[in-house]
Amino acid sequence: MSAGHAPAAAVERASRAATVEVRSLAHRYGSRLALEPQTFRLESGITAVTGANGSGKSTLLRIIAGLLRPSEGEVRVTVDGRDLEPGERRGSIGLATPELSFYEEMTAFENLEFAAEAHGLAAPARAAREALERVGLAQRADDRVGALSSGMRQRVRLAFASLGGPPLLLLDEPGSHLDDEGRATLERWIALVAPRTLVVLATNDEREWRLAERRIQLRGRDLGHPA
Amino acid sequence: MILRATLFLWVAATMVAAFLWAPVVPVLGPTTRVLYFHIPSAWITVLALGWSMLHSALYLRTRDLKHDDHAAAAAELGLLFCIAATVTGSLWAHAMWGSYWNWDPRETSIFFLMLIYGAYLAMRSSIDEPARRARLSAIYSCIAFVAVPFLMFVVPRIYFSLHPDPIINTRGKVDMDPRIRWMFLSMLLAFTALFFWMLSLRVRLGRFERMHEARTDDHAHEAAAMAAGGRN
Amino acid sequence: MRNDASSSAAAIWAILRKECRSEWRTRYGISAALLFSITTLTSVSFAVGRLGDRGDILAALLWIVLLFASLAALSHSFVREVEGRTLTLLRLVASPTSIAIGKLLFNLLFLGVLELVTVPLFLVLMGAPPPHWGRFIALLGLGSAALAASSTLVGALIAQTRSRGSLFAAVSLPLLLPVLAAAVAGTRAQWSDGSIAAPVEMLAAYALAVMAMSLLLYDHLWED
Numbered sequence: 001m002s003a004g005h006a007p008a009a010a011v012e013r014a015s016r017a018a019t020v021e022v023r024s025l026a027h028r029y030g031s032r033l034a035l036e037p038q039t040f041r042l043e044s045g046i047t048a049v050t051g052a053n054g055s056g057k058s059t060l061l062r063i064i065a066g067l068l069r070p071s072e073g074e075v076r077v078t079v080d081g082r083d084l085e086p087g088e089r090r091g092s093i094g095l096a097t098p099e100l101s102f103y104e105e106m107t108a109f110e111n112l113e114f115a116a117e118a119h120g121l122a123a124p125a126r127a128a129r130e131a132l133e134r135v136g137l138a139q140r141a142d143d144r145v146g147a148l149s150s151g152m153r154q155r156v157r158l159a160f161a162s163l164g165g166p167p168l169l170l171l172d173e174p175g176s177h178l179d180d181e182g183r184a185t186l187e188r189w190i191a192l193v194a195p196r197t198l199v200v201l202a203t204n205d206e207r208e209w210r211l212a213e214r215r216i217q218l219r220g221r222d223l224g225h226p227a
Numbered sequence: 228m229i230l231r232a233t234l235f236l237w238v239a240a241t242m243v244a245a246f247l248w249a250p251v252v253p254v255l256g257p258t259t260r261v262l263y264f265h266i267p268s269a270w271i272t273v274l275a276l277g278w279s280m281l282h283s284a285l286y287l288r289t290r291d292l293k294h295d296d297h298a299a300a301a302a303e304l305g306l307l308f309c310i311a312a313t314v315t316g317s318l319w320a321h322a323m324w325g326s327y328w329n330w331d332p333r334e335t336s337i338f339f340l341m342l343i344y345g346a347y348l349a350m351r352s353s354i355d356e357p358a359r360r361a362r363l364s365a366i367y368s369c370i371a372f373v374a375v376p377f378l379m380f381v382v383p384r385i386y387f388s389l390h391p392d393p394i395i396n397t398r399g400k401v402d403m404d405p406r407i408r409w410m411f412l413s414m415l416l417a418f419t420a421l422f423f424w425m426l427s428l429r430v431r432l433g434r435f436e437r438m439h440e441a442r443t444d445d446h447a448h449e450a451a452a453m454a455a456g457g458r459n
Numbered sequence: 460m461r462n463d464a465s466s467s468a469a470a471i472w473a474i475l476r477k478e479c480r481s482e483w484r485t486r487y488g489i490s491a492a493l494l495f496s497i498t499t500l501t502s503v504s505f506a507v508g509r510l511g512d513r514g515d516i517l518a519a520l521l522w523i524v525l526l527f528a529s530l531a532a533l534s535h536s537f538v539r540e541v542e543g544r545t546l547t548l549l550r551l552v553a554s555p556t557s558i559a560i561g562k563l564l565f566n567l568l569f570l571g572v573l574e575l576v577t578v579p580l581f582l583v584l585m586g587a588p589p590p591h592w593g594r595f596i597a598l599l600g601l602g603s604a605a606l607a608a609s610s611t612l613v614g615a616l617i618a619q620t621r622s623r624g625s626l627f628a629a630v631s632l633p634l635l636l637p638v639l640a641a642a643v644a645g646t647r648a649q650w651s652d653g654s655i656a657a658p659v660e661m662l663a664a665y666a667l668a669v670m671a672m673s674l675l676l677y678d679h680l681w682e683d
Binding site: 065067068087090091101102103105110115118120 | 466469472473474481545550551552555557678681683
Binding site for chain 3: 369
């Protein structure tokens with residue numbers, strides 16, 4: 001798997017340290033509890049967040065990403081010593097969740113190029129190509145997303161999260177739908193970026209959480225679902 | 228308790244006085260009485276709108292659902308008074324000029340306010356989740372706030388200039404016999420007090436509804452969770 | 460570099476290009492909108508006939524047709540994002556303000572294309588007298604800007620509710636009536652050689668007010 005070894009400054013930037021701090025963070029949809037109060041601090045390396053279905057893993061990731069405003073508690077995301085408001089985080093995170101869908105009528109490459117361009121990356125086309133190579137989708141780059149299988153769509157999600165080499169990666173069930181080769185690619189990629197990236201994996205799959213150095217277990221089950 | 232009794236007596240007294248004590252405006256004849264109800268209703272419509280919009284903005288700033296309770300309650304009451312104002316105005320127009328609706332500037336304005344209230348309440352009823360409902364309707368309220376000055380002042384003038392009416396509206400300056408002035412003031416006060424009293428009730432009701440929803444939600448949820456736990 | 464100040468412009472441009480590309484690929488939105496305007500127009504023309512000397516009615520009919528076309532067409536861009544579940548993607552690459560401006564520009568373009576077909580057809584079918592083109596186009600431009608600004612915001616709101624279609628017209632209407640009034644007054648004035656200063660000022664003021672307020676509000680639109 002090629003990984004774009006030469007750190008092209010145009011499409012990636014030197015690593016910046018990211019930390020995530022969470023204090024009494026909880027979330028309710030209306031009155032329904034979706035995430036039980038959590039307090040922890042993450043500074044580097046790979047962390048797995050595990051828990052039964054409905055324990056709030058996806059909710060937690062969305063809150064950290066700044067997409068969801070939590071109903072209680074606080075979360076601080078710091079990159080390079082600077083606190084990022086929820087609205088500022090998108091430039092520094094790579095999020096891949098099962099709900100992330102792409103534009104069906106556009107190709108995988110076009111979707112990623114759009115994302116790279118909107119992010120303000122200097123060479124969006126190149127960033128998109130590299131991301132696709134990273135996940136082994138170079139051959140299918142010009143197929144419409146509508147025509148891709150679920151495994152390939154998952155790879156597009158991972159490619160999307162990897163765009164521009166963000167210092168914070170939030171991966172929700174990253175291995176879902178992936179075949180063995182896909183999993184191997186995923187593991188290689190995570191191992192490669194781990195030294196300079198804070199990685200948070202939300203998963204129930206043992207193959208994934210054993211990649212992690214530490215593990216946060218969410219209690220609670222069948223709580224609200226982030227519809 | 229005492230306040231409520233006072234309010235009741237005040238409203239009753241003003242209503243009786245409107246028919247028995249206050250004099251009739253020469254130009255308007257016996258139809259004057261309607262004005263004592265019509266104009267305060269219209270005033271409350273505008274007050275309620277302002278109250279609702281203010282609390283919408285406050286909600287967006289603080290995310291405290293109490294402000295949403297106020298915004299929603301004021302909107303409901305505002306619609307009520309708006310309908311009252313429109314109906315009384317229409318009846319009076321018929322008595323004075325023979326036609327129920329003329330699209331003159333004031334009628335047009337009150338109609339637009341009714342549209343805004345209707346749209347706001349329709350939006351609210353189509354969203355279930357409380358935080359999202361509060362947020363989206365607050366956003367709508369704020370954008371409607373931009374439209375209100377145009378709808379209330381500019382558009383009716385434009386419309387009126389497009390459709391000059393042969394009927395002359397003389398609802399402008401009315402010779403203010405001091406008794407008439409007192410009557411108006413008391414009615415205005417009575418209506419305003421009435422509005423705020425009803426608002427406080429409605430806000431409390433809204434809060435209870437939310438808490439009740441929460442409790443039934445939790446119960447339903449516990450039951451479901453227990454059932455699911457049983458299966459495992 | 461990812462997402463610094465200048466990338467807002469990049470994001471807006473990227474979104475605009477993406478919208479145009481999506482629209483071009485599916486052509487669903489524009490065809491439906493064109494069909495709708497032409498149908499409305501044909502009905503009006505059939506029912507009313509030629510109105511060469513009635514500038515007042517012509518102005519009103521023209522703007523009603525355009526209003527209906529906006530109501531039918533301009534909600535789609537956000538509804539499509541919600542139904543295609545691509546809103547998360549959008550929010551992850553661009554700020555709410557950039558999304559708002561990008562979508563607004565697209566809606567303006569969309570409305571422009573619609574008008575390019577509808578307006579000449581209207582003028583011909585209804586036997587309208589030739590307009591004072593400068594003033595006519597200024598009114599069309601400002602009116603469309605105001606229509607697009609309101610409709611884009613309301614579309615974004617409505618896309619997150621349950622009953623999207625029916626609600627959009629009802630919720631938009633209070634916001635669009637000032638545009639209707641001023642645009643009709645102005646269009647009628649230009650046909651009767653009157654002054655369009657007041658309507659133009661009103662349209663411009665309203666469009667600016669709506670855009671300014673929307674920019675403040677878009678940050679609150681998506682929080683879940």
